[in-house]
Amino acid sequence: MKHYLLLPMLVANLGMALVSRVIAQPFTTLHSFGILTNITGSPVSKLVQAPDGTLYGTAGGEGSIGGTVFKMQPDGSGFTVLKWITNSTERAQPYAGLALSSGVLYGTACYGGSRGYGTVFKLNTDGTGYTVLKDFTGGSDGNNPHAGLTLSGGVLYGTTVLVGGLGYGNVFKLNTDGTGYSVLKNFTGGSDGGGPNGELTLSGSVLYGTTASGGSWGFGTVFQLNTDGTGYAVLKNFGFSDAAYPTAGLTLSGNILYGTTLRGGSSDGGTAFKVNTDGTAAVRTKGRCSR
Numbered sequence: 001m002k003h004y005l006l007l008p009m010l011v012a013n014l015g016m017a018l019v020s021r022v023i024a025q026p027f028t029t030l031h032s033f034g035i036l037t038n039i040t041g042s043p044v045s046k047l048v049q050a051p052d053g054t055l056y057g058t059a060g061g062e063g064s065i066g067g068t069v070f071k072m073q074p075d076g077s078g079f080t081v082l083k084w085i086t087n088s089t090e091r092a093q094p095y096a097g098l099a100l101s102s103g104v105l106y107g108t109a110c111y112g113g114s115r116g117y118g119t120v121f122k123l124n125t126d127g128t129g130y131t132v133l134k135d136f137t138g139g140s141d142g143n144n145p146h147a148g149l150t151l152s153g154g155v156l157y158g159t160t161v162l163v164g165g166l167g168y169g170n171v172f173k174l175n176t177d178g179t180g181y182s183v184l185k186n187f188t189g190g191s192d193g194g195g196p197n198g199e200l201t202l203s204g205s206v207l208y209g210t211t212a213s214g215g216s217w218g219f220g221t222v223f224q225l226n227t228d229g230t231g232y233a234v235l236k237n238f239g240f241s242d243a244a245y246p247t248a249g250l251t252l253s254g255n256i257l258y259g260t261t262l263r264g265g266s267s268d269g270g271t272a273f274k275v276n277t278d279g280t281a282a283v284r285t286k287g288r289c290s291r
Contacts, residue, residue: 030076033059041068045097045148048105049074050125056105058094061085066112067094069105069123082127085109092119096148096199099156100125106133106156106176108145117143117163120156120174133178138163141183142170147249150200150207151176157184157207157227159196168194168214171207171225184229189214192234193221198249201257202227208235208257208277210246219244219264222257222275235279240264243271252277 033042041059048056059068066085072078082105085092092112099106105123113119113135120134133156136143142160150157156174163169168189174181184207187194193211201208205227215221215237222236235257238244244264251258255277265271275281 028076030074031072031079041065044095048098048100050100054078054125056082056098056100056125058096058098058107060093060095066092067109069094069098069107071125080127082125083123083130085112095146099149099151101151101176104129104176106149106151108147108149108158110144110146118145118160120145120149120158122176131178133176134174134181136160140186141181142172146197147199150202152202152227155180155227157200157202159198159200159209161195161197161212169196169211171196171200171209173227182229184227185225185232187211187214191216191237192232193223197247198259201250201252203252203277206231206277208250208252210248210250210259212245212247212262220246220261222246222250222259222279224277233279235277236273236275238264243273 041061043057043059045058053074054071055074056071061067068081069083070081092109094107094109096108103125105125107121109119111118115137117136117138119132121132123130143163144161145158146161147159154176156176159169159171161169168187170183171185172183194214195212196209197212198210207225207227209223211221213220215234217237217239219238219240221234223234225232242264243261245262246259247262248260256274257277258274261271263270
């Protein structure tokens with residue numbers, strides 16, 4: 001065989017071997033949740049991984065349980081419930097993922113607390129030290145924090161989906177010791193948006209996020225806001241023909257924000273989109289996101 005034919009054959013064979021390896025990788029269920037197996041609720045958010053590889057997450061309520069915080073190893077072993085949320089003050093549906101820093105987990109619960117409007121809490125990774133850092137009142141401080149928290153230094157940034165000073169949710173900050181709660185932005189439900197439902201993205205001193213409603217056409221926005229509460233700007237107003245109802249957070253790469261919408265697009269199945277951080281060149285990257 002001629003030598004110039006040998007290299008392509010070797011490359012082809014290697015490619016087939018790699019494809020076989022990829023195909024051979026099985027989908028693996030690490031843990032099954034639910035009342036039929038164990039009363040640990042149902043998880044609806046992402047996991048956070050510690051430097052040692054341990055995975056931490058939350059699960060919503062099931063039966064008499066208001067929710068759980070759990071941990072497990074990457075292979076699914078060692079599943080442990082760190083916190084059972086069981087009493088009326090704690091009882092809450094922790095829908096969002098957790099933030100992790102120096103052995104402490106920070107999270108939100110959409111309901112519960114002394115008035116039933118949700119909480120911000122912390123918990124050590126060994127299951128000790130559960131503390132409610134913020135008990136929402138349903139007044140001007142907001143209620144129902146549905147999204148996870150963004151942690152920078154000793155400050156937590158988050159959103160509430162309802163109420164706030166003008167009734168359509170807010171952006172807030174809170175120190176990790178529970179002090180210094182401050183509302184950075186109250187949404188009006190009008191041109192500035194309303195109902196922020198996703199986790200915030202932080203770059204330097206600028207927060208980026210989405211509102212599920214409001215904006216110029218009422219179908220939601222992408223916004224930016226400085227961490228001191230100044231500089232609020234709408235980067236994208238969604239109209240139903242291109243995209244509508246962004247309910248998730250954003251991913252930042254360079255100066256481009258990537259996100260999804262629940263509805264809109266060519267088939268009204270939702271979209272994935274990108275937009276520059278200065279609000280220019282908003283482009284739908286793919287239609288028909290699953291719901």
